Amino acid sequence: MPAITLPDGSVRHFDGAVTGTAVAESIGPGLAKAALAMEVDGRLVDLSLPIGTDAAVRFVTRKDEAALGLIRHDAAHVLAEAVQELWPGTQVTIGPAIENGFYYDFARNEPFTPEDFPAIEAKMREIVARGARFEREVWPREEAIRFFEERGERYKAELIRDLPESEPISIYRQGDWLDLCRGPHMRSVADVGSAFKLMKVAGAYWRGDHRNAMLTRIYATAWRDGKELDAHLLQLAEAERRDHRRIGKEMDLFHIQEEATGSIFWHPKGWRLYTVLQDYMRRAQQGAGYQEVRTPQLVDRTLWEASGHWENYRDHMFIATVEEEDKHLALKPMNCPCHVQIFRHGLRSYRELPLRMAEFGACHRYEPSGALHGIMRVRAFTQDDAHIFCTDDQIAPETARFVAMLADVYRDLGFDSFRVKFADRPDNRAGSEESWDKAEAALKEACRLAGVEYEHNPGEGAFYGPKLEFVLRDAIGRDWQCGTLQVDYVLPDRLDASFIGEDSARHRPVMLHRAILGSFERFIGILIEQFAGRFPMWMAPVQVVVASIVTDAEPYALDVADRLRAAGLQVEADTANEKINAKIRTHSLQRVPVILVVGRKEAEAGTVAMRRLGGNTQEMLSLDEAVALLAAEATPPDLRRRSGNGAGAPADSPSTAASSAPA
């Protein structure tokens, strides 16, 4: 006599086990028609599943977000059926729903190409139109293995073999086709609908392990209706429009060429961006009590052996040798061992702790060729790195202090919120279990005291310690992991760092590795995409262009540019033999935030006609007013706070620069 509790709190009683379908029908024909699956006590299951005991039931309809996962998973089955119908002999493996869609990995000698997509999509639509019902069956394990092996589906057979004994072997049929699957599924393939699209083909290792065979994967996107599909495709187009590689080219910020793959040639405008950001970070660090240092690029392998990096990352290090000396020097892949060298140069007192040592550390790592990506993933990069040498007791306050600094920086750089992840011990790690216990507990406690809430990210810590990962969300909803804070008991021990305590005895400091941007290269890539190249005034590589209308106004245009330059602005004068329309167009496409137009009128009156990027109106200002206004807008947010902008201005008053950024 199961009693079914519905989300509105009402309870329905049934004589004996009852399927979800029957429950839905008892509620009403509308729901019976709309229900795709149900949640029984919070677990998503097939409507056909009989409910034998009291339970809370919620029906999932197409309106429900949860329908997305079902549609995508069912669509994956439809894709697999379509492919096997078109190319018999292709082996199926797995095909999960993922963010925005699904994929299916196939084993086939001949890989698929996008040219195959129309045929596959047509076949999928045919299968959806057939509308076969999903039927779940539970098979004896041995029979299932034999069945798939006889059909030459050795991957499926392997999957079944590796399922735990307790797991029932469930098979879903859709018409003549069937697949091993945990479920749940909707009622029939017709529920998949038509809002799906095959996106790309790619290789993928069987079970994600690079030692295994490479399968051929088809990615697809699937949604509840065509409108959602279109919105998603639009979002992809938007991401492409913002691609930092495209914008970097368009705005002449940087380039990369074959002779230095993975390293960046920064052009003047890109380097301007870089130095503005670096200057800002330098001020932020000074304000937060860091001491800046600079350490060697080339360091003998013995130091990397001592630190443990040689053992773990030797293959990813650039090695330089000198024939006369039989020495192996490594281009430093990171800064921490060098910072320890400064720390241990001379006796340290507990009075010096916490000691915050910062470096814009230029590092080189031999990244695998397939990992390189524009300026986001490179082989030569500069970290906004720092190490805090402190005692156990100082971990919590230093964590709080760091998180506060990081939040300020992110806000100034145009990111209002971030998430935190807690990454704990990885499989491949240095240090004893005890030290890991201690480090993880200390970091957790520090988060608690600092009021930092985090998600768990198991097994993703650094090899020497657990870490907090700080994740930004950009203007179009993408996440970027940038900041990090890592607790390290291992390195101070390996490199024998110590300080003299109050008790006159030697003690080991803890090291906190931390970064806010991560690397300048990657972060600038993120900024380019975040702003789509339309930087706030203070970051813009060219802040103002003075455009003359007629030759007579040329001397005045040059004067105006000089005045702005003297006020510290990045300014260009455009006195080319072009119409003003063409100049406006050129500099708007270059995403220059402010264009000052000067003709005869302005030259005579000592004024400028100001036009802002994204607007199509002009404002007439005297030259003095314009210089004062633009210089104020171009002031970095931290300096604006410092100068106070008048007494009593709130520290976090919205910046004019930000408000002038185009919508």
Place this chain on the structure above:
RNA sequence: GCUGCUGUAGCUCAGUGGUAGAGCACUCCCUUGGUAAGGGAGAGGUCGUGAGUUCAAUCCUCACCAGCAGCACCA
């Protein structure tokens, strides 16, 4: 690194087994124009690199390099 795709002018791209084309950008000339492209002329490429097939290769084959997508990696 793995799988697949791509590589032609500064940029975006077309094209052919008989040694190349467009638009934009660039240079010069005309034009002095008031808020997203004024007109004309010119210059610019050993078709990623190296081998092979062929009477003949930018085009076909192979290798390498680089880029793109995904996977794997990311101290």
